[in-house]
Amino acid sequence: MDGTTFLAIIGGGPAALMAAITAANVVHGISITICERNDRLGKKLLATGNGQCNLTHAIDVASLFGHFGNNGKFLRQAFNALSPEKTMEMFETWNLPLAIREDGKVFPASFHSGDVLQTLLEQIRKHDIHVLYNWHVNEVIRTTSGFTLINSHKESLTAKTLILATGGITYPATGSTGDGYAIASSLGHTIITPHPALTPVKTVDTSITQLSGVSFEDVIISKVNHTGTSILSKGSLLVTHEGLSGPAILHASRYVSTNDTISVCFIPGENKEVPDKQTFAKYLLALAATAGAKQLKTLLASLPISHSFIEWMLAKLHIDQNRKAAEISKIQYMSIAEVLVDSHFVVSLDSCLSKAMVTAGGVALTEIKTSSMESKICPHLFIVGELLDLDGDTGGFNLQVAWSTGYLAGLHAVKSIDR
Numbered sequence: 001m002d003g004t005t006f007l008a009i010i011g012g013g014p015a016a017l018m019a020a021i022t023a024a025n026v027v028h029g030i031s032i033t034i035c036e037r038n039d040r041l042g043k044k045l046l047a048t049g050n051g052q053c054n055l056t057h058a059i060d061v062a063s064l065f066g067h068f069g070n071n072g073k074f075l076r077q078a079f080n081a082l083s084p085e086k087t088m089e090m091f092e093t094w095n096l097p098l099a100i101r102e103d104g105k106v107f108p109a110s111f112h113s114g115d116v117l118q119t120l121l122e123q124i125r126k127h128d129i130h131v132l133y134n135w136h137v138n139e140v141i142r143t144t145s146g147f148t149l150i151n152s153h154k155e156s157l158t159a160k161t162l163i164l165a166t167g168g169i170t171y172p173a174t175g176s177t178g179d180g181y182a183i184a185s186s187l188g189h190t191i192i193t194p195h196p197a198l199t200p201v202k203t204v205d206t207s208i209t210q211l212s213g214v215s216f217e218d219v220i221i222s223k224v225n226h227t228g229t230s231i232l233s234k235g236s237l238l239v240t241h242e243g244l245s246g247p248a249i250l251h252a253s254r255y256v257s258t259n260d261t262i263s264v265c266f267i268p269g270e271n272k273e274v275p276d277k278q279t280f281a282k283y284l285l286a287l288a289a290t291a292g293a294k295q296l297k298t299l300l301a302s303l304p305i306s307h308s309f310i311e312w313m314l315a316k317l318h319i320d321q322n323r324k325a326a327e328i329s330k331i332q333y334m335s336i337a338e339v340l341v342d343s344h345f346v347v348s349l350d351s352c353l354s355k356a357m358v359t360a361g362g363v364a365l366t367e368i369k370t371s372s373m374e375s376k377i378c379p380h381l382f383i384v385g386e387l388l389d390l391d392g393d394t395g396g397f398n399l400q401v402a403w404s405t406g407y408l409a410g411l412h413a414v415k416s417i418d419r
């Protein structure tokens, strides 16, 4: 099928759907076409929040920016245009009751992601937005009057204005395979190397994986490099059969690459700081001085760590856990302190693409107008959602990016034609 439309949107995820609905609300009766490579829309949306869809976070706009690393300020105008509060209102107006959990995460009241998708699809139908399924865009050509999209069957679609909403490169089974990077690059954009974020990591030394299933309530993750260490995250950690996971690791993964070394402090100080190793060793020695007759494993059991961790640590350090605390040397207490407050792990993010919740990196933000999501390089091209160099914390922040950037682009894509 060769065809023509006023506004073409490549991708059928949350950012695309919000953009299409917004554009249709601005100018009624305008021809809008969504090109989706899958045989249905919103495949990744269905997988969100373990199938429950944490669609946003009940938080004021001023507190929102901090959840996007260094790139939060790029989103100021998008969040002002469509804040979490307005997003919630919008879904409720569309007859989707919502539930706000105590931690601020917002879900559909049914806790079924399918209901969020159905709500959006009803709006798509209501506005007669045209959807081309199994329409895998391979190439976009800039023409004097707009854009020509060519799919994998060499069919074409011409459009006056274009929204690129192909998502990131993670969870590729949902259709987000990173095609948008090549398309944006062919239209003149710079791509910040995409890599998985919000992902468990593998540890190159697999010894810790013997503790698979063991969790820690409070750890501090730091990145280690030649200049020292910098704290990346604090929170709970879970050991997996391949390495490390849990909220603290998911959050830190945004800042690490394969072969980086991270340090885990398993026993943070009272003020949630990483204790000094020497001071911690002295503390252990002082404990041993008051209870030298106790077995070492019993002495260490007074610390907030599991028995299995103590066993694993002492085996790794070749220290007999049944020896008396008084028989352990200063050097051995120093090595125990080191494992407890500064355990180093070389990590790998290879093969994490299939598991990562979001992609860090993407289309360079400096090339996008913050007020509209329009390209500064290619007029009438708009770029939205996870395809941009944006990634947020867990908690509904990534979908909020999709809603807010999609909304802004939808508003301006139809207005841009007056120029």
Ligand SMILES: Cc1cc2nc3c(=O)[nH]c(=O)nc-3n(C[C@H](O)[C@H](O)[C@H](O)COP(=O)(O)OP(=O)(O)OC[C@H]3O[C@@H](n4cnc5c(N)ncnc54)[C@H](O)[C@@H]3O)c2cc1C
Pocket (backbone or CB within 6 Å): 010, 011, 012, 013, 014, 015, 016, 035, 036, 037, 038, 041, 042, 043, 044, 045, 047, 048, 049, 050, 053, 054, 055, 056, 135, 136, 137, 138, 165, 166, 167, 168, 170, 171, 174, 175, 176, 177, 178, 179, 180, 356, 357, 358, 384, 385, 386, 387, 395, 396, 397, 398, 399, 400, 402
């Ligand atoms: C398991 C999982 C759970 C998550 N849970 C949450 C959560 O609870 N809360 C939250 O805020 N975020 C969550 N996220 C992140 C969130 O899902 C994404 O950030 C969001 O879906 C990005 O939306 P998007 O529209 O930019 O891209 P996507 O949702 O990735 O949609 C892109 C669409 O483009 C299509 N496409 C790609 N290339 C082409 C092409 N060449 N031609 C045509 N179509 C194409 C794809 O098939 C896809 O349908 C989760 C992610 C995962 C993987």
